[in-house]
Amino acid sequence: MTRLIEIEDLAVSFRTDRGEVEALSGVSLHLDEGEVLGVVGESGCGKSLTALAIMGLVPSPPGRITRGRIAFAGRDLLGLDEAAMTRIRGEQIAMIFQEPMSALNPVFTVGEQVAEVLRVHEGLGRTAARERAAQLLARVGIPDPARRLGQYPHELSGGLRQRVMIAAALACRPKLLIADEPTTALDVTIQAQILALLADLQREFGMATMLITHDLGVVAQVVTRVVVMYAGKVVEEGPVEAVFERPSHPYTAALMRSIPALAEGVSRLPAIPGTVPAPGAWPRGCRFAPRCTHAVPECGAGVPPLYPVAPGHHAACIRHAA
Amino acid sequence: MVRFAATRLVAALPVLLLVSLVSFSVMHLIPGDPASVIAGPAATNQEIDAIRQQLGLDRPFLEQMLAWYGHVLQGDFGRSILLNTTVWQAIVDRVPVTFSLSVLALIMTIVVGVPAGVIAALRANTAVDAAVTGMALLGVSVPSFWLALMLIVLFSVILEWLPTGGYVPFAESPVDWFRSLLMPSLSLALLQIGLLARITRATMLEVLRQDYVRTARAKGLPRVMVIGKHALKNVMVPVITVIGISFGLLLSGSIVIETVYSLPGIGRLLATSIFGRDYPVIQGTLLLTATMLVLLNLVVDLLYAAIDPRVRYGR
Numbered sequence: 001m002t003r004l005i006e007i008e009d010l011a012v013s014f015r016t017d018r019g020e021v022e023a024l025s026g027v028s029l030h031l032d033e034g035e036v037l038g039v040v041g042e043s044g045c046g047k048s049l050t051a052l053a054i055m056g057l058v059p060s061p062p063g064r065i066t067r068g069r070i071a072f073a074g075r076d077l078l079g080l081d082e083a084a085m086t087r088i089r090g091e092q093i094a095m096i097f098q099e100p101m102s103a104l105n106p107v108f109t110v111g112e113q114v115a116e117v118l119r120v121h122e123g124l125g126r127t128a129a130r131e132r133a134a135q136l137l138a139r140v141g142i143p144d145p146a147r148r149l150g151q152y153p154h155e156l157s158g159g160l161r162q163r164v165m166i167a168a169a170l171a172c173r174p175k176l177l178i179a180d181e182p183t184t185a186l187d188v189t190i191q192a193q194i195l196a197l198l199a200d201l202q203r204e205f206g207m208a209t210m211l212i213t214h215d216l217g218v219v220a221q222v223v224t225r226v227v228v229m230y231a232g233k234v235v236e237e238g239p240v241e242a243v244f245e246r247p248s249h250p251y252t253a254a255l256m257r258s259i260p261a262l263a264e265g266v267s268r269l270p271a272i273p274g275t276v277p278a279p280g281a282w283p284r285g286c287r288f289a290p291r292c293t294h295a296v297p298e299c300g301a302g303v304p305p306l307y308p309v310a311p312g313h314h315a316a317c318i319r320h321a322a
Numbered sequence: 323m324v325r326f327a328a329t330r331l332v333a334a335l336p337v338l339l340l341v342s343l344v345s346f347s348v349m350h351l352i353p354g355d356p357a358s359v360i361a362g363p364a365a366t367n368q369e370i371d372a373i374r375q376q377l378g379l380d381r382p383f384l385e386q387m388l389a390w391y392g393h394v395l396q397g398d399f400g401r402s403i404l405l406n407t408t409v410w411q412a413i414v415d416r417v418p419v420t421f422s423l424s425v426l427a428l429i430m431t432i433v434v435g436v437p438a439g440v441i442a443a444l445r446a447n448t449a450v451d452a453a454v455t456g457m458a459l460l461g462v463s464v465p466s467f468w469l470a471l472m473l474i475v476l477f478s479v480i481l482e483w484l485p486t487g488g489y490v491p492f493a494e495s496p497v498d499w500f501r502s503l504l505m506p507s508l509s510l511a512l513l514q515i516g517l518l519a520r521i522t523r524a525t526m527l528e529v530l531r532q533d534y535v536r537t538a539r540a541k542g543l544p545r546v547m548v549i550g551k552h553a554l555k556n557v558m559v560p561v562i563t564v565i566g567i568s569f570g571l572l573l574s575g576s577i578v579i580e581t582v583y584s585l586p587g588i589g590r591l592l593a594t595s596i597f598g599r600d601y602p603v604i605q606g607t608l609l610l611t612a613t614m615l616v617l618l619n620l621v622v623d624l625l626y627a628a629i630d631p632r633v634r635y636g637r
Contacts, residue, residue, distance in 0.1 A: 090542025105534040
């Protein structure tokens, strides 16, 4: 498999009232062509920011990429100017967002919002773009697409809106789809449908997918490899079976324990004590140590690197230091 | 859309009724006896009675009201006491002046105010933003009569480019019409430009933070489209309302500007009729301006619905 995206030591800082605060500190991850990667972690751990950095959409100011490299199909994305990045966005790399309510523009028809992507990237005329938009809406499972084209976002349900977002994202058959919590804002039954649709389209189009979620259940269903993030760093990565069978970072293990299992008897669901520390308030050394049941004094000595656990499976915990 | 327009029109009817009732009551709300106020202190009882009879004030209230409505619906607003003409004619003669002035001022406001606000928002917290915001504050703060006088000093007295005052009808000479209105409309527009630029800036900043702007960028649309299409149409929703209010204020006529530039407009007509106790003209002007404002609001509502589909369906 060929490498599609390779992120090395990516760091992003935000200027705040308290000075420059680092929100991502040295994230490295990679994604092969056609691969489905799950990025998991609690809110505020830097998943979405990593995605925005790939898209070149880190809000700036106040955000700033301070170091690192993002290579997409061999091209250095961080070195590209805005015009070149604009051509890549929506055509090579597409993104869908968590809130289908607010991510669609309320004053344009959904047809227009899908068709404009085709007009801009593929130079289609109005009629041709509209026809293709109708086909796309049909492909993402929107009934009566010809009528839906002329409707506005507020006339559609949340599930349909997310389908419209997917149609717009896939209009140009991108090589990489970034889905940032695509099902979080939806009803449970709709969640399953959208996930099934994404998996289906992924197989059909053969595109690589980066699925950002805090829901490990979602990861287990559709993902081949998983990256666990905590407080602006990657703490574990590996094939999904390996990570689920042998979670090697205490944070991953704690996340697993907090998944409710329906089959087992009702007991109190273990929650991870404490909260993710805010950027700027990160402890020295291992950032999970204050919440970790295995913590020892050495954890505060330095930020642990990713140690190999098994081939392709790494965890940033000193317990795996050889 | 047609249904929306129809409901809006029906909703405007009670307002019009109330407005007309207030206009009618002007004669009865003023303290004392209007007939003797109109006649002046030196008038004899006979003269006062004659005026009272002429205005129909000696008849029962309800009868007066019905008669007044009957006349108004036929376009008869009575005769002016000061001017030797009907109220209708007095107003119709002056509407083109105020209307021309308002339209020119409005065009200046939109053409300068909206782009200035957009640019300030796109360059937020830079020198450009500070310059625009500062100018806008200046525009809001400078009194229009002072600005009007300074413009006369500069363009009429020193440079001798423009006339100091007076009105030339469009039909007579479009160029002179424009020259006669340039300074007055600029004096009126400056305040509006300041207001509109600030509101446009604030709204644009708000819209730029919205998720759909990020989506537009994520779709790889060029910046011109993200700003000029996706953001601007959303910005226009509140901005159109402000423009409507501005136009309404302009249309009611400006006593100060029309006086400084000796323009025979609605503002000055109202001023002279108030000073001269010309009640029929006050009534007529009040009724017509208010009706105009109600209709203008209707137009703004329709524009609003045309831009924002959510309004059309009552959300």
